[in-house]
Amino acid sequence: MLKYVNTGIVFQEIPDEVTLAINISNCPCRCPGCHSYYLWEDIGLPLDTEAIDAFVEKFGTDITCISFMGGDAEPKAVNQLALYIREVHPEFKVAWYSGKTVISSAINKRDFDYIKIGPFIKHLGPLKDPKTNQRLYKIKEDGEMEDVTSWFWKK
Template identity: 90%
Template sequence: MLKYVNTGIVFQEIPDEVTLAINISNCPCHCPGCHSYYLWDDIGLPLDTHAIDAFVDKFGTDITCISFMGGDADPKAVNQLALYIHEEHPEFKVAWYSGKTIISSVINKRDFDYIKIGPFIKHLGPLKNPKTNQRLYRQKDDGTFEDITSRFWRQ
């Protein structure tokens, strides 16, 4: 079962979106230098369709996107929630930040509008560093994904 520890409305995680970031616990990645190491433990409240509905009721039109921050311990459950959002709350985009380098085969990528992959590697930095190993992809209208990581780099 997925559990979340906290949420926040963020403006820089997904370009051009006001995003509700849901921090999911029980992270199996354990990246050295992780700024959210408290998410390594299996703690928090259940993250299910009832929680999603409560977030939608609470934040409504204040957000345009819902992002799952983690969930690599149960990617199938993350995918089920993404599908639920697209079916029951189609006004929202759905994003997923995975610490893995490859998306699990149980994931239907078309259920996500954005997918970020890659563990945090301190000397390569986060998305805003052009040397980062992490990548953010956006689904295009034809269902393919394009790398939009460079949108985080200052020109």
């Protein structure tokens, strides 16, 4: 079962969006230098459709996007929640931050607007560093992925 530890309204995870970031626990990636190592443990509250509805009720007028931060231990469950948001709360964009290097076969890319992949590698930096290994993709209507990582870089 997916569990979340906390949430936050953030402005830098998805460019041009006010995003509700849902921090999911039980991360199998365990990246050295991870700033959210507390998410390695299997802790928190159930992340299900009822939790999504409660987040929308609480934050719905303040956000434009809902992002799953983690969930790599259960990508199918992440995808089911993304599809739920698409169907029940279509006013929001949907994003997923994965620490894996490839997108799980359990994921239907069309259920997302954005997908970030890549483990955090300290010497390569986060998305805002041009030498990062991480990539943020915008998912087009046809399911193709457009690399938009450069949106984070200062011009």
